[in-house]
Every structure is written in C-alpha cells, then in structure tokens.
Amino acid sequence: MADIAQEAGFRKNHKLRDALLQHKALSAQGFSERLFGLLFSGLVYPQIWEDPDVDMAAMGNIEGLSIVTIASGGCNMLAYLSRSPKRIDVVDLNPHHVALNRLKLAAFRHLPSHSDVVRKFGMAGVPSNSKSFDLFVAPNLDPVTRSYWQKRSLLGRRRIGTFDRNIYRTGLLGRFIGTGHLIARLHGVDLTEFTKAASIREQRQFFDSQIAPLFDKPLIRWITSRKSSLFGLGIPPQQYDELASLAGDGSIAPVLRQRLEKLACHFSLRENYFAWQAFARRYPTANEGNLPTYLKAENYAAIRANADRVTVHHASFTEILRQKPAGSVDRYVLLDAQDWMTDEQLDGLWSEITRTAATGARVIFRTAAEKSVLDGRLSQSLLDQWTYLDDRSKELTLQDRSAIYGGFHIYARKD
Known part of the structure; x- marks a missing residue:
C-alpha cells in the first residue's frame, strides 16, 4: 500500500525488481531488463489485452469457485464477476494497476447506474467523470487509493482527470x-x-x-x-x-x-x-460495435452485486498462494507472466499452484511464442500432476480477439 502513496520507482519496488532482473546491470541483457523495469514502474495497461471471453470459456463454470488472477487493467477480473465466483484474489506487482483495479471496483459499487460506469470507463471526452468520482467514488475508497487518484501533476491536473479526457x-x-x-x-x-x-x-x-x-x-x-x-x-x-x-x-x-x-x-x-x-484509440459507440464484456448492460447487475468478493493485493502470484491453505483455489489466471520467469521461479510458482489446487483446478495462461513455456523447463515431478488440454488450448488460441499472443494454454489438475 505504501508503494502507491509514494509512487515508488523501479528501484524502490523490490517485488518488481525481483521478478524482472535476471542479469548483471552492466550486461546488455541486464541493461534491457532495467530499462524495461523503469518503464513498467508507471501505469502500463489502462485496458487488459487478454480476451476475457476466451478466459471464461477455458475456465468453464466458475460459479462459487475461488480464483486467483493477475490484475493488469482489471477488465477481465470484472468480467469474471458476471459469472458469480465465490472469491477472486487479484495480484499485481505494479502499484498503478492496483490503484486502477480498486477504482474500477469502487465505481461499480458506488456509481448510481450502468450509464455512469460506461461514461467513466467506456467513453472519451466526458468532463463530468471526475465530478462523479468526487461525489460517489472517492468517499468510498481507502485513503491510499483515494490519494493516488487525487494527486496533481506539475500542471495542476488531478490524476482522476484523465477519465475526463481518454484514459486509453x-x-x-x-x-x-x-x-x-x-x-x-x-x-x-x-x-x-x-x-x-x-x-x-x-x-x-x-x-x-x-x-x-x-x-x-x-x-x-x-x-x-x-x-x-x-x-x-x-x-x-x-x-x-x-x-x-x-x-x-x-x-x-x-x-x-x-x-x-x-x-x-x-x-x-x-x-x-x-x-x-x-x-481508433477508443471504444466503439453503440452504433459502431460492442463494448468490453465488463461494460455490457446485461452483466452490470451481477458485477455490481459481486464486487465485494474481490480483494486486490500488491503482491506476486507466488506470494499470495503461500498464504493460502492447501486445496483452496479452483482457477488460476497467469496472463503472460511466466514468459518473464526463470526456471527456478517457475518451479516455485507451480509448487504453490499444485499445493493449493482444489480437485478439478485449472490454470490458464498466454505465451508470446506458440508453445507452452512449461515444456522442458518446469520440474517433471510438478508437470506430471497436471494434464495439458492441447486441443482446447489450440481452439481457444484461434478465438482470442486480442491477437497479440502466440499461444493460449490450459492445464487441468489430475485427480
């Protein structure tokens, strides 16, 4: 939490540094990692670039289930709420993403209507968005997140004012x-x-x-x-x-x-x-096309009703899993985070996934290349406890509208 209030840079964000840095600073690889880390320490994704409809097709029926997912822009976590899971733990190493996810959840809980939510997150050039924040959302945010969005730039603009223009x-x-x-x-x-x-x-x-x-x-x-x-x-x-x-x-x-x-x-x-x-650098209007799943009118009531089932953590995936009892998680959404990891980090993550996985658990993730990142890298003793759903993974890769990934992958826990 303190990292949000202080807007800690890459050097102070030890969790992000530990996840990214694999080479010495003076090496070419080390320089690239540190440059990326500096850029990644600010807001990266105002919108998540993984297709939530593909996620939910891969996860199957999630009503009443426990999910752990990476936050990014928060769109997919909200989409999952439309299917009434029991609990979602949202994790991210980037404090800006943490603040954005908490803002979106508070907006669903406290803005008066679906139209207000769409104006805030689905439309550009709405000057009243910061006013609705002041009236309905800010009083219901935790102090650190409220301070984050009220912070002013050198030009005197509040950060929340971005939603008056175009957050995307x-x-x-x-x-x-x-x-x-x-x-x-x-x-x-x-x-x-x-x-x-x-x-x-x-x-x-x-x-x-x-x-x-x-x-x-x-x-x-x-x-x-x-x-x-x-x-x-x-x-x-x-x-x-x-x-x-x-x-x-x-x-x-x-x-x-x-x-x-x-x-x-x-x-x-x-x-x-x-x-x-x-x-177009914006979402379509009603006459032009469809909004993201979490902004569709038919999902609004369920998302609003279920918003209290989410907890947002400034933490790594492995760190949160270590705090959970064995057999307590049903679905894991890793986005593309494993592409960053060393073999040691992969083994540490999957050791906790395997320990906490409930009967019938599933793990979904994406990769830059086509093949699964686990092939030839994850400890065989861990891999043997999971079944790779090859055909379904290939089918859903083709359906992913975001299109930027080479592969979408599903692993199911062996009984």
Missing part, C-alpha cells in the same frame, strides 16, 4: 499505440480509417493495401529489430527473445505483421473492441 491514450500501452499511429502517418497511412470498414472483407482489403506494406519499410524494420521497441506493449526482453526466435531474421516485424493481421482480419470489427483500441 495514457499509460505505456496507450503511448505505444499513439507512436504506432504517428509512424504510420509518416508513411502516409491513417490507421483510424480502418474503422470505416463495413465487413471483414473490407477489413482485409485495408490491411493488405495499407497496413501490411508498412512492415517492409526500413524504419519499421530497424525499430522492431530492437528489444526496447516492444517495451510499450509491456513485453519484456525475455518475451522479445521468444518472438525473435520465430522470425529468425533479426527483426520481429514478420511476427508483428502476423499478429496484427489476426487482430484486423479474423474478427468482425463490430465484435472486437481490441481492434477499436488499436485503430
């Missing part, structure tokens, strides 16, 4: 997307024009004629040949190495082209709010 243009990811738009403009392409496509066929035509050629441009190939080029996506050096191994030519431009093609062409624009964030 902020954070490391928001600035990365903005930079991508700028680079495309320098090459004569306006990416916002993509949202005028009225069919998947028109989406494909725009991608093939306007977007795909960008990846052959010298500037873009030069940029994507550097590990720091993807730090804005929250992709650390370890994940870059995984992606580069797929490309094989020193640049990950071909891999990024393939992932962006899936985002642009494999799903109807109306149904893919991830594409709206990438190409």
Whole structure:
C-alpha cells in the first residue's frame, strides 16, 4: 500500500525488481531488463489485452469457485464477476494497476447506474467523470487509493482527470499505440480509417493495401529489430527473445505483421473492441460495435452485486498462494507472466499452484511464442500432476480477439 502513496520507482519496488532482473546491470541483457523495469514502474495497461471471453470459456463454470488472477487493467477480473465466483484474489506487482483495479471496483459499487460506469470507463471526452468520482467514488475508497487518484501533476491536473479526457491514450500501452499511429502517418497511412470498414472483407482489403506494406519499410524494420521497441506493449526482453526466435531474421516485424493481421482480419470489427483500441484509440459507440464484456448492460447487475468478493493485493502470484491453505483455489489466471520467469521461479510458482489446487483446478495462461513455456523447463515431478488440454488450448488460441499472443494454454489438475 505504501508503494502507491509514494509512487515508488523501479528501484524502490523490490517485488518488481525481483521478478524482472535476471542479469548483471552492466550486461546488455541486464541493461534491457532495467530499462524495461523503469518503464513498467508507471501505469502500463489502462485496458487488459487478454480476451476475457476466451478466459471464461477455458475456465468453464466458475460459479462459487475461488480464483486467483493477475490484475493488469482489471477488465477481465470484472468480467469474471458476471459469472458469480465465490472469491477472486487479484495480484499485481505494479502499484498503478492496483490503484486502477480498486477504482474500477469502487465505481461499480458506488456509481448510481450502468450509464455512469460506461461514461467513466467506456467513453472519451466526458468532463463530468471526475465530478462523479468526487461525489460517489472517492468517499468510498481507502485513503491510499483515494490519494493516488487525487494527486496533481506539475500542471495542476488531478490524476482522476484523465477519465475526463481518454484514459486509453495514457499509460505505456496507450503511448505505444499513439507512436504506432504517428509512424504510420509518416508513411502516409491513417490507421483510424480502418474503422470505416463495413465487413471483414473490407477489413482485409485495408490491411493488405495499407497496413501490411508498412512492415517492409526500413524504419519499421530497424525499430522492431530492437528489444526496447516492444517495451510499450509491456513485453519484456525475455518475451522479445521468444518472438525473435520465430522470425529468425533479426527483426520481429514478420511476427508483428502476423499478429496484427489476426487482430484486423479474423474478427468482425463490430465484435472486437481490441481492434477499436488499436485503430481508433477508443471504444466503439453503440452504433459502431460492442463494448468490453465488463461494460455490457446485461452483466452490470451481477458485477455490481459481486464486487465485494474481490480483494486486490500488491503482491506476486507466488506470494499470495503461500498464504493460502492447501486445496483452496479452483482457477488460476497467469496472463503472460511466466514468459518473464526463470526456471527456478517457475518451479516455485507451480509448487504453490499444485499445493493449493482444489480437485478439478485449472490454470490458464498466454505465451508470446506458440508453445507452452512449461515444456522442458518446469520440474517433471510438478508437470506430471497436471494434464495439458492441447486441443482446447489450440481452439481457444484461434478465438482470442486480442491477437497479440502466440499461444493460449490450459492445464487441468489430475485427480
């Protein structure tokens, strides 16, 4: 909690440092890790970039179950609440994500209506959002989180005022997307024009004629040949190495082209709010398409009723599991965090997952590359206690609308 109040930098955030740093400071790898850590110590994801509908399909019926998940932007945790789990423990090493998750939960509990929630988290340019925060949300926040959102910048703007403008243009990811738009403009392409496509066929035509050629441009190939080029996506050096191994030519431009093609062409624009964030830097209006699962009207009542079932922790996944009794957790959502880990860290995490796993437990996660990160790395004695759901994992990988990951993986506890 104190880390939020003090806005501790990377050097003071020992939990984040321990998770990221694997090499000496003066090595090339060590420099990349520390640069990424400095960038990651601020707000990274105003929106989570994992598809919650795929998560819930993989987890199955979660009503009455206990879930532990990584926070990120908080969208998926709220989506899970629509299925009435018994309890969700949300963990994150980034204190900005902790503050954002607590804000979203308080907004669902205390804003007067679904429309107010949508205005706050689903719309840009709503000047009244900070006023609704003052009236309904701030009095119900813990003091540290309230102080975080009321803190003023050097220009005198309160942090909560970001929601009066467009929260999704902020954070490391928001600035990365903005930079991508700028680079495309320098090459004569306006990416916002993509949202005028009225069919998947028109989406494909725009991608093939306007977007795909960008990846052959010298500037873009030069940029994507550097590990720091993807730090804005929250992709650390370890994940870059995984992606580069797929490309094989020193640049990950071909891999990024393939992932962006899936985002642009494999799903109807109306149904893919991830594409709206990438190409329009906002969510669609009601006439343009669908909002994220947690903002849909049909899920509002359940999320509001179940919001008290969530506890948000500034802690690592392994740290929280160590505090839990054996056999007490039903579902684990690891996002892509394992791509960052050493073999020792993986064994430590899965030792606690295996100890705390209830009968029928499932673990879901994503990887930058296609194959599971556990292959050839996790201790065989631990791996033998889990079954990899290969076919279902491949099926759901294809359905993931966020499109930025190579693989989606499901492991089920053996009885």
